[in-house]
Amino acid sequence: MTFIIDHEMEAAARQLWPAPQRLQLATGGLFNRVVQVQSATGTTYLKRFTDSASSGDFPPLPTSASQRCLVAASWHELALRASACEPRVKVPPLIAVQTAIDLVAMDQAHGEPLYDALVTDCLETDEALRAVAAWLGAMHALPLEPRSRLLAASNPFKAFKIDLQYTRVLTEVPQSLHMAAESFIATYLLEDAEPVHGDLNSRNILIASNITSVIDFEQGHFGEGVYDLAYLISEYVIRDLRLATNPEVAFNTAWECYCEARELHKDFAILRRLRVHLAFQTLYRLVGPSRKVWTGHLTEAEKTLVRDWSIAELSTWLR
Missing domain, CATH: 3.90.1200.10 (Aminoglycoside phosphotransferase (APH), C-terminal lobe)
Structure with a gap:
């Protein structure tokens, strides 16, 4: 299956970062899609959770895309709080969560x-x-x-x-x-x-x-x-x-x-x-x-x- 950037992810990118310079596919998992956004603010990422695998003939996961989006956003915020306690470990800031399309947006992590x-x-x-x-x-x-x-x-x-x-x-x-x-x-x-x-x-x-x-x-x-x-x-x-x-x-x-x-x-x-x-x-x-x-x-x-x-x-x- 060839993955292209879907219209809803593109719309989310343009809403969050007006006139982004470039959108391109990034490496993700079988049950999510990741898009790299390069704009005047720097490099950021969109991750959209899916109910079907992006390639191969894999059965559905035991949790839905909306459940995994909730978990990802909640644990991401928890991780940011942990970094405030232990600053030697960084967690990329969470920019937005769009539950209607099971999508999270975050800053780039370096390294x-x-x-x-x-x-x-x-x-x-x-x-x-x-x-x-x-x-x-x-x-x-x-x-x-x-x-x-x-x-x-x-x-x-x-x-x-x-x-x-x-x-x-x-x-x-x-x-x-x-x-x-x-x-x-x-x-x-x-x-x-x-x-x-x-x-x-x-x-x-x-x-x-x-x-x-x-x-x-x-x-x-x-x-x-x-x-x-x-x-x-x-x-x-x-x-x-x-x-x-x-x-x-x-x-x-x-x-x-x-x-x-x-x-x-x-x-x-x-x-x-x-x-x-x-x-x-x-x-x-x-x-x-x-x-x-x-x-x-x-x-x-x-x-x-x-x-x-x-x-x-x-x-x-x-x-």
């Missing part, structure tokens, strides 16, 4: 994806890890309303992701661990105390000149904050195993910054759940449908290291 540094031999990523871990601590402690409406809009997608990242990964896990793993999964599906980003991978974190930015909030849900932290740390674990360095160094860096931001005092029960989330997320990046992105650059020997590390972690921390 290159953290992903690029993690899949090469670059080790200069510790500052980004520290900053984002502290920023997460700030975000997870903030209230988010209207809670009931946002739960209804986000819970189906949460269940969809947990099935994909945890339940389907159980085929890779020793049978002796299944009962404890299924209990862990069921508990997380019921957990709704904290608003989490939901997709905090290294492609949604941009780094440039000591500035770290976080983007893309449409997969936000209510859960427990260490889900986000594990999602990010898993990529550092994969990098460190590939480079034959100790993944505990990056883990401890992130955990200490997160605990300090949340005043958790390194609570052991939360630590245990973080380690289980981390084991699942690391294994998921090896065997999930997006494995070519996250672990396609690894040799077979390195993939074995990732698998063995993940299973060993589950064996240690699942209780």
Whole structure:
């Protein structure tokens, strides 16, 4: 399917930025359309959520375009509040939300994806890890309303992701661990105390000149904050195993910054759940449908290291 800029997105652009210099397609997801707007005010973006995929024969997502628009806008505003608490992490300002056409408009976020540094031999990523871990601590402690409406809009997608990242990964896990793993999964599906980003991978974190930015909030849900932290740390674990360095160094860096931001005092029960989330997320990046992105650059020997590390972690921390 060839995507062209639809008339409603063009009209929204011209309403927000009179006489924009140029509109052009930008990279987006399967279930959203993104247009870059270059005008006298600079570079900005429109994102419109859709109910059908832009390419391929994909089934509908478990949440509607209007629900994802609500989630994206609400969690984006939450992220901006977190940045006010932790200014080392920037979030592009949200310019407008047009619910009639499921569209959000935002400023440009500057930098290159953290992903690029993690899949090469670059080790200069510790500052980004520290900053984002502290920023997460700030975000997870903030209230988010209207809670009931946002739960209804986000819970189906949460269940969809947990099935994909945890339940389907159980085929890779020793049978002796299944009962404890299924209990862990069921508990997380019921957990709704904290608003989490939901997709905090290294492609949604941009780094440039000591500035770290976080983007893309449409997969936000209510859960427990260490889900986000594990999602990010898993990529550092994969990098460190590939480079034959100790993944505990990056883990401890992130955990200490997160605990300090949340005043958790390194609570052991939360630590245990973080380690289980981390084991699942690391294994998921090896065997999930997006494995070519996250672990396609690894040799077979390195993939074995990732698998063995993940299973060993589950064996240690699942209780």
